[in-house]
Amino acid sequence: MVHDHVHISYGVSKLGADIPSVNLPVGCTCRKDAPCFKKCYARRGRFSFMRNRAYLETNLELWHCDPQFFEQEVTIAAFRSRFFRWHSSGDIPDADYLAMMVRIARNLHNTRFLCFTKKYELVNAYITAHGALPDNLTVVLSAWGSFQPENPYDLPVAHIRFRHEAAPIPENARLCPSYCGDCVITGMSCWDLKQGEAVVFHEH
Numbered sequence: 001m002v003h004d005h006v007h008i009s010y011g012v013s014k015l016g017a018d019i020p021s022v023n024l025p026v027g028c029t030c031r032k033d034a035p036c037f038k039k040c041y042a043r044r045g046r047f048s049f050m051r052n053r054a055y056l057e058t059n060l061e062l063w064h065c066d067p068q069f070f071e072q073e074v075t076i077a078a079f080r081s082r083f084f085r086w087h088s089s090g091d092i093p094d095a096d097y098l099a100m101m102v103r104i105a106r107n108l109h110n111t112r113f114l115c116f117t118k119k120y121e122l123v124n125a126y127i128t129a130h131g132a133l134p135d136n137l138t139v140v141l142s143a144w145g146s147f148q149p150e151n152p153y154d155l156p157v158a159h160i161r162f163r164h165e166a167a168p169i170p171e172n173a174r175l176c177p178s179y180c181g182d183c184v185i186t187g188m189s190c191w192d193l194k195q196g197e198a199v200v201f202h203e204h
């Protein structure tokens with residue numbers, strides 16, 4: 001089958017040029033009742049530009065029509081990097097995709113992967129069925145104010161500090177310094193979050 005390549009993003013300003021990411025469209029990959037949709041930065045920033053939106057759609061199409069090819073292309077991109085980010089835009093589309101993320105992490109021991117998600121049930125069901133995620137795949141459950149994850153496995157949680165609303169934020173949450181390119185070398189980044197830990201972001 002001849003088709004487009006998976007688009008890997010190297011220029012996400014928050015991540016820096018050394019942290020590639022693969023991105024998907026928002027909305028169709030997000031949980032149906034996602035409370036953050038109206039304020040989602042991925043619908044306003046660089047991912048909202050027409051060409052970038054087309055890349056996101058192509059990535060999702062490739063996942064649907066040729067998942068092996070998708071996995072192979074992401075593996076090649078991640079192989080060259082110490083740190084890799086799943087989804088600056090979009091979320092885990094389905095359980096097979098999460099299984100692919102786990103396979104890639106298991107195959108690439110020298111790369112550390114990070115994924116924020118509101119697909120809590122999908123991640124919890126995977127762990128229930130297959131056991132713990134690999135150590136080099138950090139999955140962080142994203143809360144949104146009072147919209148808090150079901151978290152039976154005590155996965156790390158990301159919180160938002162809203163400008164005009166109070167939100168429950170644990171005292172141990174690390175405040176995001178905003179630029180991952182510098183943060184990853186501190187050993188205190190989101191890639192290093194462990195069970196029971198948390199990070200907090202200021203509302204965009």
Ligand code: SF4
Nearest residue numbers: 176179180183189190
């Ligand atoms: S805490 Fe660090 S790694 Fe996490 S999002 Fe913020 S800058 Fe990036």
